Amino acid sequence: MAERSHEPGQSDTGAAPNSRAETAAHLRHLLETEGEAIHTQTSVSNYRRAQAYDETDNLDALRTEARAIKEDAIDRLPELIETVREAVEANGGTVYLADDAADANAYVADVVEDRADTDGSEAATGSEESGAGDGDRNRPSVVKSKSMTTEEIDLNDALEADGIDVTETDLGEWVLQVADDTPSHIVGPAMHLTREEIADLFVEQFDPDVEFDTPEALTRFARDHLGERIQAADVGITGANFVAADSGTIALVTNEGNARKCAVTPDTHVAIAGVEKLIPSVRDLEPFVDLIAKSATGQPLSQYVTMLSPPTNSPTVDFESPDEPLGGDDGTAGANRDREFHLVLLDNGRTDMREDDQLRETLYCIRCGACSNSCANFQSVGGHGFGGETYSGGIATGWEAGVHGQDSAAEFNDLCTGCTRCVDACPVKIDIPWINTVVRDRVNRDDDPEAYDFLVDGLTPDDEPDGFDLGKRFFGNIATVTKLGSATAPVSNWLGDTELVRSLLERTLGIDRRRDLPTFERRSLVDWFAARGGERESRRRAAAAGPEDRHSELDREVVLYPDIYTNYVDTDRGKAAVRTLEALGVPVSVPDLPESGRAPLSQGMVATADRQASRVYAALAEDLDAGRDVVVIEPSDLAAFQREYERFLPERSFERLRDNTYEICEFVFGLLEKGADPSVLSTGDSDGGEDGDGDRDGDGDGNRSIAYHSHCQQRTLDLEAPTTALLERCGYAPRTSSVECCGMAGSFGYKREYYEVSMDVGDRLAREFDHGGTDLVVASGTSCGDQLEALLERDVPHPIEVLAPDSTV
Amino acid sequence: MTTDTVGRFERSLDELAVSVAFTSAAGATDRLDAVLETPAVGVPLPFDGVSLPERVAAEPTATELADARTGITPATFAIAEYGTVAIESRAAGDEPVSLYPEHHVAVVAASDIVPDIGAGFDRLADRFAAGGDSIVFATGRSATADMGGLVHGVHGPGEVTVVVLEDR
Numbered sequence: 015m016a017e018r019s020h021e022p023g024q025s026d027t028g029a030a031p032n033s034r035a036e037t038a039a040h041l042r043h044l045l046e047t048e049g050e051a052i053h054t055q056t057s058v059s060n061y062r063r064a065q066a067y068d069e070t071d072n073l074d075a076l077r078t079e080a081r082a083i084k085e086d087a088i089d090r091l092p093e094l095i096e097t098v099r100e101a102v103e104a105n106g107g108t109v110y111l112a113d114d115a116a117d118a119n120a121y122v123a124d125v126v127e128d129r130a131d132t133d134g135s136e137a138a139t140g141s142e143e144s145g146a147g148d149g150d151r152n153r154p155s156v157v158k159s160k161s162m163t164t165e166e167i168d169l170n171d172a173l174e175a176d177g178i179d180v181t182e183t184d185l186g187e188w189v190l191q192v193a194d195d196t197p198s199h200i201v202g203p204a205m206h207l208t209r210e211e212i213a214d215l216f217v218e219q220f221d222p223d224v225e226f227d228t229p230e231a232l233t234r235f236a237r238d239h240l241g242e243r244i245q246a247a248d249v250g251i252t253g254a255n256f257v258a259a260d261s262g263t264i265a266l267v268t269n270e271g272n273a274r275k276c277a278v279t280p281d282t283h284v285a286i287a288g289v290e291k292l293i294p295s296v297r298d299l300e301p302f303v304d305l306i307a308k309s310a311t312g313q314p315l316s317q318y319v320t321m322l323s324p325p326t327n328s329p330t331v332d333f334e335s336p337d338e339p340l341g342g343d344d345g346t347a348g349a350n351r352d353r354e355f356h357l358v359l360l361d362n363g364r365t366d367m368r369e370d371d372q373l374r375e376t377l378y379c380i381r382c383g384a385c386s387n388s389c390a391n392f393q394s395v396g397g398h399g400f401g402g403e404t405y406s407g408g409i410a411t412g413w414e415a416g417v418h419g420q421d422s423a424a425e426f427n428d429l430c431t432g433c434t435r436c437v438d439a440c441p442v443k444i445d446i447p448w449i450n451t452v453v454r455d456r457v458n459r460d461d462d463p464e465a466y467d468f469l470v471d472g473l474t475p476d477d478e479p480d481g482f483d484l485g486k487r488f489f490g491n492i493a494t495v496t497k498l499g500s501a502t503a504p505v506s507n508w509l510g511d512t513e514l515v516r517s518l519l520e521r522t523l524g525i526d527r528r529r530d531l532p533t534f535e536r537r538s539l540v541d542w543f544a545a546r547g548g549e550r551e552s553r554r555r556a557a558a559a560g561p562e563d564r565h566s567e568l569d570r571e572v573v574l575y576p577d578i579y580t581n582y583v584d585t586d587r588g589k590a591a592v593r594t595l596e597a598l599g600v601p602v603s604v605p606d607l608p609e610s611g612r613a614p615l616s617q618g619m620v621a622t623a624d625r626q627a628s629r630v631y632a633a634l635a636e637d638l639d640a641g642r643d644v645v646v647i648e649p650s651d652l653a654a655f656q657r658e659y660e661r662f663l664p665e666r667s668f669e670r671l672r673d674n675t676y677e678i679c680e681f682v683f684g685l686l687e688k689g690a691d692p693s694v695l696s697t698g699d700s701d702g703g704e705d706g707d708g709d710r711d712g713d714g715d716g717n718r719s720i721a722y723h724s725h726c727q728q729r730t731l732d733l734e735a736p737t738t739a740l741l742e743r744c745g746y747a748p749r750t751s752s753v754e755c756c757g758m759a760g761s762f763g764y765k766r767e768y769y770e771v772s773m774d775v776g777d778r779l780a781r782e783f784d785h786g787g788t789d790l791v792v793a794s795g796t797s798c799g800d801q802l803e804a805l806l807e808r809d810v811p812h813p814i815e816v817l818a819p820d821s822t823v
Numbered sequence: 824m825t826t827d828t829v830g831r832f833e834r835s836l837d838e839l840a841v842s843v844a845f846t847s848a849a850g851a852t853d854r855l856d857a858v859l860e861t862p863a864v865g866v867p868l869p870f871d872g873v874s875l876p877e878r879v880a881a882e883p884t885a886t887e888l889a890d891a892r893t894g895i896t897p898a899t900f901a902i903a904e905y906g907t908v909a910i911e912s913r914a915a916g917d918e919p920v921s922l923y924p925e926h927h928v929a930v931v932a933a934s935d936i937v938p939d940i941g942a943g944f945d946r947l948a949d950r951f952a953a954g955g956d957s958i959v960f961a962t963g964r965s966a967t968a969d970m971g972g973l974v975h976g977v978h979g980p981g982e983v984t985v986v987v988l989e990d991r
Contacts, residue, residue, distance in 0.1 A: 055968075185967050185969035185977065186969035189969065202969070204969055207971075209971020209972065210971075212970060212971060229970040229971045229972035229973075229974050230974050233976075236977075237976075240978070245885075263956075263957075269966045269967060269977075270965055270966070270977040270978045270979065271979025271980075272977070272978040274918065274959065274979065275922060275923075278918050278919065279919070296944070296947060296948060297944060303940065303944075303960070314905055315907060315962045316962070317965055317966055318960070318962075318979065319962075320959045320960075321947065321958050322912060322957035322959075323951070323956035323957055326912045326957045327956060327957070328912035328913070328916065328917070328957065329914060329919070331888060332885055333885045335885065336884060337884045337885075337886060338885070339883065339884055340884065340885065340888065340916040340919060341866075341915045341916050
């Protein structure tokens with residue numbers, strides 16, 4: 015293919031930097047031109063994937079098994095390469111280990127030219143005409159099935175430069191070849207194009223006699239056209255989803271059937287696979303075959319799972335001898351006497367990835383696209399925005415950094431907000447957000463120092479080197495900023511409302527001026543709690559509220575974690591949590607605790623986050639030893655404790671903290687389950703209503719309707735359900751959102767280059783909640799609430815504010 | 824094989840919009856004749872007492888293959904859980920015969936229907952150990968969503984029929 019038309023921030027000279035304005039313009043263009051088609055396809059695949067997962071009883075065991083096989087295979091990779099070489103050679107084929115793209119391409123070109131000569135055609139002596147499968151029969155010709163690995167090495171360009179005709183036979187890939195376009199998704203490469211656009215393209219290119227008014231008509235035309243190319247081809251090239259080393263078996267997973275035709279119709283088959291596709295044996299294919307269609311599209315199984323150990327016994331289909339029996343005169347294996355098979359194993363950076371403790375996990379990827387489909391930002395902009403030179407979606411950061419270099423990953427890496435919805439989707443349990451965080455950290459450290467670094471040095475007590483993006487540094491140190499904002503409120507709030515300050519913030523830190531800034535509270539939650547009498551007063555209140563014959567299981571003490579938003583910006587939800595716990599007989603303390611590390615993590619500041627983890631643990635160790643429970647309101651901070659801290663703390667410390675931390679609604683629901691009395695809370699069925707049953711939701715069941723958007727990271731921790739259950743228990747009829755993320759994602763929605771993507775994602779959530787006359791809208795995360803408040807122009811409190819005693823919500 | 828397994832296979836095929844026909848080995852040839860549309864191609868069926876109908880080209884040429892409306896092959900085994908038929912690549916041309924014609928008719932012995940994919944991989948591993956080298960798990964009809972809507976019958980068959988030999 016020629017020019018890539020989707021690279022962001024590149025001028026005609028190819029040297030322009032990625033400014034915020036350029037990135038914003040590029041993403042805006044994609045939102046307008048491709049967003050709708052991408053969203054339609056990815057959200058359906060994601061929904062079906064979730065359904066298929068739900069319906070699979072042993073899903074987690076399958077994912078665990080698949081992951082273990084990959085871990086073992088990558089660990090033993092050098093050995094498996096030798097095993098597969100022996101097996102393929104014993105079968106009569108050839109294995110070529112290619113160091114890089116040029117090496118692989120040159121080898122494949124040699125094979126094709128050699129076979130075309132052998133076939134007796136007047137190879138490479140024809141005219142100079144070229145093009146996508148134009149069919150000059152004098153030129154050597156290749157038919158291909160879909161392979162991202164061949165995209166990675168730009169195989170088509172290399173072969174065409176050598177005078178070889180290449181025709182993609184996967185319909186989506188063929189459309190891209192005809193359109194001179196690039197894949198927007200690793201599984202559905204042409205999903206950004208609508209039927210109408212494809213029809214227009216075909217009319218322009220082929221001037222056909224038929225009308226392309228249906229997908230069926232387009233498919234028939236493509237099938238016939240490509241069928242001729244397959245029949246005439248000298249060589250068939252496929253990728254490989256998996257390669258079983260011990261038998262030299264290539265596994266191809268397809269729905270159309272073109273890979274089967276490419277593999278067995280011509281007498282020569284070349285399979286190109288990254289070395290990471292090796293697994294020990296055919297028996298190891300089972301969990302992958304069982305998972306890959308479910309994770310990719312939600313199908314139970316793909317139409318065709320071809321497991322072939324070439325050269326195969328299957329007869330070639332020789333359309334140059336159209337009247338000879340396929341099976342040969344005697345119908346035996348003699349018919350495949352001319353079959354030739356080449357397995358090209360591509361390194362291209364993979365050996366280095368294997369040595370890299372952080373990127374190694376990328377090699378477990380089976381390229382199903384589930385991380386793309388489950389990603390709210392990807393659903394809006396697709397792989398032309400959320401992608402590098404070849405790969406797209408969350409895992410692409412690992413692939414691009416590994417095979418094309420960090421610069422390619424840096425172009426799109428910030429579109430991963432760390433929401434973690436892909437973590438549940440990945441069939442091999444890759445911690446994709448972590449890979450994105452690590453690469454972001456590396457990109458930060460490689461950036462050149464910027465001129466006004468000194469401005470923030472006083473504001474940024476972090477462990478990061480001088481020089482990286484000022485905006486990232488600002489958001490990574492948001493705890494300091496927020497503390498300062500609170501200390502100087504209300505002046506800080508007034509300043510934040512001025513055009514001058516907004517303009518300055520936009521230019522220096524990249525904070526979009528269209529976004530409302532948080533309003534700082536002058537008195538923090540910690541100060542409020544201390545002024546109220548602190549822990550002693552809380553004990554008194556809890557004792558007064560609790561029944562005298564308390565069940566011992568209810569005899570708890572809670573440390574409420576004052577995350578920076580609850581502490582300085584939204585103290586109401588903190589106060590509601592304190593009052594709720596006390597009303598249920600549980601005394602609370604609200605100590606001044608360190609920031610969790612979530613903010614620096616989101617900016618790729620790993621060292622700073624690591625330091626914060628140690629500080630938080632040190633500050634809580636005594637409480638944990640005393641058997642107190644740590645209750646967290648902000649889900650992203652809880653997720654730091656329960657997920658990322660595993661990488662920062664000693665195992666025992668991590669487990670002790672994880673096992674004793676709770677999300678506020680999860681904790682309250684647990685108290686009710688152990689016998690605490692919900693009637694002390696503000697329940698949904700208690701007040702007067704308009705439909706005669708006291709609730710106002712119009713269904714007569716006595717429960718007040720409430721729309722609830724959980725938080726992305728909270729969902730990944732499986733903690734949406736306790737909040738829903740708690741609301742139900744307290745007389746509400748909750749309706750939950752289906753979108754994966756609100757689009758705000760902490761700092762993401764504030765950034766000038768991503769503001770419009772953020773609003774596009776948020777709009778989908780808002781539309782779900784905007785109709786149906788829902789009485790209340792609640793959200794667990796601060797940024798989810800901010801986003802919904804901006805979009806719906808109404809208050810969106812935390813659920814605990816609705817449930818707290820004497821709630822006015 | 825149990826009745827449950829066959830029933831499960833039948834339900835899976837129904838969900839895939841794949842037709843299923845049950846017959847005895849003795850009645851299989853007539854049954855196949857009733858199912859197929861000409862021109863038809865096929866490969867030898869390795870079941871005792873079962874042969875291809877006369878109007879099926881049993882040693883097809885490339886031209887016959889390209890022109891065929893129906894292709895008849897045996898399935899080495901089938902997986903009830905997913906409605907999958909396992910087509911083995913043999914020298915006689917099972918792979919192209921099951922792939923090129925618009926209508927694929929797969930013949931499977933009831934005793935070769937296994938309950939789930941785990942049992943399917945057991946059978947696959949057995950075949951590979953015994954010298955087989957290539958098997959396709961074919962599940963339903965060839966499909967694409969690349970042209971702006973779900974379409975069946977792309978490069979592979981748009982119609983599939985499974986004939987179960989109840990006494991084999």
